[in-house]
Amino acid sequence: MLKKLFNRLSSVRFALALLVAITLASFIGMVFSIDKYVWWGRLKYSGLGKFLGLEDIFATTWFAILIGLFFLNTLACTMRQLRVAQNKGNDPQSERALFINEIASDRDLAVILERVGELLRERKYKVVQCTGKDLVIGQRGHFARWGSVVFHSGLLLMVIGAGVGLLGGYKGIFALTEGYSFNNEPAGYVTYSEGPLLFYRQSYSMVLEDFNNEYTSKDYPTEFKAQVKIYHGKKLVREGEITEFEPFRHKGSTLYLFPNYGYTPKLKLELPGLPVMNNFFMLPTDVKDEDYVYEKNKGELPGGYLVTVKFIPDYDPRAAEIKTKSHRLDNPAVYVLVEKGDVELFKDVIPIGNETRQGDITVGFPEIRRWLSFKDVYNPGLPVLLLGSFILIAGLALFYLVPSRTIVFQVEEPLRRVTLGARFERFPALQNEAVEELWQEIIGVLDQKGNFQ
Amino acid sequence: MIKVEIILHWAAVAIYAISSGLFIYAFTFKKDKKISVAIKVVVIGLIVHTIALALRWMEAGHGPYLRVYEVYSSTVWISLIMFLILLWWKPNLKFIGAAILPAAFLMIGKGVIASPEIQPLPVSFKNYWLVVHILFAKISYGAILIGTGVSIFYLWKTKRKKTNNVVSDRLPRPEVLDELSYSLIGFGFFNLAIMIIAGSIWAYSAWGSYWSWDPVETWSLISWLFYGIYLHLRRTYGYKGRPMAWFALVCFVVLIFALYGIGYVYISKHSPYISG
Numbered sequence: 001m002l003k004k005l006f007n008r009l010s011s012v013r014f015a016l017a018l019l020v021a022i023t024l025a026s027f028i029g030m031v032f033s034i035d036k037y038v039w040w041g042r043l044k045y046s047g048l049g050k051f052l053g054l055e056d057i058f059a060t061t062w063f064a065i066l067i068g069l070f071f072l073n074t075l076a077c078t079m080r081q082l083r084v085a086q087n088k089g090n091d092p093q094s095e096r097a098l099f100i101n102e103i104a105s106d107r108d109l110a111v112i113l114e115r116v117g118e119l120l121r122e123r124k125y126k127v128v129q130c131t132g133k134d135l136v137i138g139q140r141g142h143f144a145r146w147g148s149v150v151f152h153s154g155l156l157l158m159v160i161g162a163g164v165g166l167l168g169g170y171k172g173i174f175a176l177t178e179g180y181s182f183n184n185e186p187a188g189y190v191t192y193s194e195g196p197l198l199f200y201r202q203s204y205s206m207v208l209e210d211f212n213n214e215y216t217s218k219d220y221p222t223e224f225k226a227q228v229k230i231y232h233g234k235k236l237v238r239e240g241e242i243t244e245f246e247p248f249r250h251k252g253s254t255l256y257l258f259p260n261y262g263y264t265p266k267l268k269l270e271l272p273g274l275p276v277m278n279n280f281f282m283l284p285t286d287v288k289d290e291d292y293v294y295e296k297n298k299g300e301l302p303g304g305y306l307v308t309v310k311f312i313p314d315y316d317p318r319a320a321e322i323k324t325k326s327h328r329l330d331n332p333a334v335y336v337l338v339e340k341g342d343v344e345l346f347k348d349v350i351p352i353g354n355e356t357r358q359g360d361i362t363v364g365f366p367e368i369r370r371w372l373s374f375k376d377v378y379n380p381g382l383p384v385l386l387l388g389s390f391i392l393i394a395g396l397a398l399f400y401l402v403p404s405r406t407i408v409f410q411v412e413e414p415l416r417r418v419t420l421g422a423r424f425e426r427f428p429a430l431q432n433e434a435v436e437e438l439w440q441e442i443i444g445v446l447d448q449k450g451n452f453q
Numbered sequence: 454m455i456k457v458e459i460i461l462h463w464a465a466v467a468i469y470a471i472s473s474g475l476f477i478y479a480f481t482f483k484k485d486k487k488i489s490v491a492i493k494v495v496v497i498g499l500i501v502h503t504i505a506l507a508l509r510w511m512e513a514g515h516g517p518y519l520r521v522y523e524v525y526s527s528t529v530w531i532s533l534i535m536f537l538i539l540l541w542w543k544p545n546l547k548f549i550g551a552a553i554l555p556a557a558f559l560m561i562g563k564g565v566i567a568s569p570e571i572q573p574l575p576v577s578f579k580n581y582w583l584v585v586h587i588l589f590a591k592i593s594y595g596a597i598l599i600g601t602g603v604s605i606f607y608l609w610k611t612k613r614k615k616t617n618n619v620v621s622d623r624l625p626r627p628e629v630l631d632e633l634s635y636s637l638i639g640f641g642f643f644n645l646a647i648m649i650i651a652g653s654i655w656a657y658s659a660w661g662s663y664w665s666w667d668p669v670e671t672w673s674l675i676s677w678l679f680y681g682i683y684l685h686l687r688r689t690y691g692y693k694g695r696p697m698a699w700f701a702l703v704c705f706v707v708l709i710f711a712l713y714g715i716g717y718v719y720i721s722k723h724s725p726y727i728s729g
Contacts, residue, residue, distance in 0.1 A: 245576055377662075
């Protein structure tokens with residue numbers, strides 16, 4: 001029963017079927033995850049589409065099962081290949097006789113064999129068996145036969161690494177204003193997901209300081225960087241600079257700085273019937289080429305007040321419209337609109353450090369800070385995945401870059417007939433020329449000694 | 454300097470066009486001497502092309518791998534270098550230039566009519582793994598392009614053999630062509646694997662995600678799986694000959710779509726520099 005199961009699992013036909021299935025699933029997954037407005041894209045919202053998880057095939061159970069079967073199949077195939085590779089090493093029987101000649105009967109056989117052995121060694125062959133009687137075996141690139149086993153072992157490790165990362169890791173995205181701290185509780189992330197086998201999360205808090213950036217020639221912000229401090233409890237465990245595309249690693253997870261950023265103006269609001277408020281408004285970035293104004297944030301406050309805030313990094317007071325001259329924080333200002341019901345109570349642009357009063361309402365703009373977006377990733381499977389990748393590459397290199405052949409030079413007594421046989425792991429027609437050259441060299445060497453008729 | 458570089462690129466296109474004509478003429482009319490001339494013309498074209506790429510590199514401050522202009526030009530450059538290495542290794546394969554050179558000419562021609570404007574290197578590209586990713590992408594595409602060219606000649610040879618066509622007699626034995634195509638595709642598969650892995654490592658170091666099922670990523674995986682099926686059929690089932698030559702052509706179409714097609718159909722991380 002077990003043997004039958006193993007045979008099924010290790011069948012190449014099954015492997016090919018799985019490769020075709022994974023290829024098809026990848027194609028369908030790609031098309032359905034992107035196309036929304038064409039007829040096939042809408043299929044994912046149908047009953048069957050939802051049942052098959054067409055919206056995100058790569059997160060479905062059936063795709064996971066497919067990858068699981070692929071893993072089992074690769075494992076079984078690798079075990080089978082391992083046996084084949086072990087057996088092939090001691091099998092000179094499968095060589096093909098390529099060249100045949102005869103030698104004079106008065107020559108010393110041992111000397112001829114020794115000379116051919118030397119010639120093979122000079123040509124970088126490993127002479128694995130030289131009986132001194134009638135046979136010389138030379139092997140070159142012998143270890144290449146392990147290429148397939150090594151490649152598939154690497155593939156297995158990659159699947160294991162990916163699985164460990166998915167099941168035992170977590171990832172989340174959060175936004176943080178400079179000067180503020182973030183605690184890595186799941187609720188603190190904007191989006192967060194963790195694997196079902198995650199058994200430990202290192203708790204930490206992070207403080208963001210000295211947010212800075214450069215500007216492109218067209219005045220767009222780029223190359224963000226900031227200083228971060230990581231605390232375990234109250235103990236500072238790591239501090240340093242984080243930049244875009246250069247992650248910040250600390251014990252527990254890796255932090256990536258995203259080029260998502262925005263502004264957090266601090267507003268002082270004095271509204272009738274409410275205590276004075278000093279609030280930070282975290283504004284999402286929505287850069288418009290025409291006016292460069294950072295998107296408004298509409299929020300309802302107690303007392304039925306509706307407050308709209310727009311941030312202008314480089315305010316141009318001479319412009320007729322609310323407009324910024326650039327993205328640079330050269331002349332920051334906020335546009336504030338306060339409404340109650342349909343009544344407009346306050347509307348003005350306030351430069352930084354100023355305060356404006358209209359009727360009963362006073363609005364001040366004492367301070368501007370910026371926020372940055374981060375990705376927090378913990379992937380315990382990564383080292384295995386990387387190791388598997390390098391093993392996979394090594395296996396392929398062995399398989400395709402190392403020409404592998406076994407040469408057998410034999411003298412048959414009493415006919416004194418000489419044969420040169422060869423076994424090629426692959427590419428016999430391409431390698432034949434090399435063996436023919438070797439044969440010519442053998443003839444040349446033996447001719448000098450007058451061995452051939 | 455940018456104008457000199459553009460002029461040199463156009464000069465390379467013209468030289469490759471001349472070489473393509475010479476290869477086709479020599480192949481069709483059995484003119485061995487013209488083949489040697491065609492190879493010399495390729496070498497001259499490559500020298501001009503190399504200077505053009507070097508000037509562009511100096512001007513842009515980064516390698517030639519952003520936007521269609523640079524991507525096509527550098528892919529052709531690597532493919533032709535590999536073609537010359539192949540000729541040095543197997544001189545009797547010089548006739549495959551009749552397939553390689555026209556393909557190279559068309560590809561670089563498509564590249565130079567695109568916008569030659571220099572794109573500044575995005576911050577995410579300042580990573581050594583990206584260099585590895587791009588280098589091995591070029592090598593794999595070059596190897597597979599030549600392997601596919603050899604498959605086309607194999608199909609030609611095995612079809613025309615029965616009618617005693619003098620042209621196909623110029624080619625090596627069918628089994629040599631078949632194995633050469635197999636070995637070049639295997640070499641390409643190896644390089645594709647490095648390309649995908651290096652790309653994943655780059656993505657992880659830049660975005661914290663080594664695989665995000667981005668359209669170009671997915672299509673590269675699909676191409677790799679196609680070649681995986683091809684190699685399993687050859688290695689395990691011992692399939693060879695015409696069916697595998699046809700299958701190699703199908704795989705090539707899938708692969709080419711990963712670099713030159715999918716970026717036009719779907720928006721991906723790769724779109725700005727392969728379809729721009």
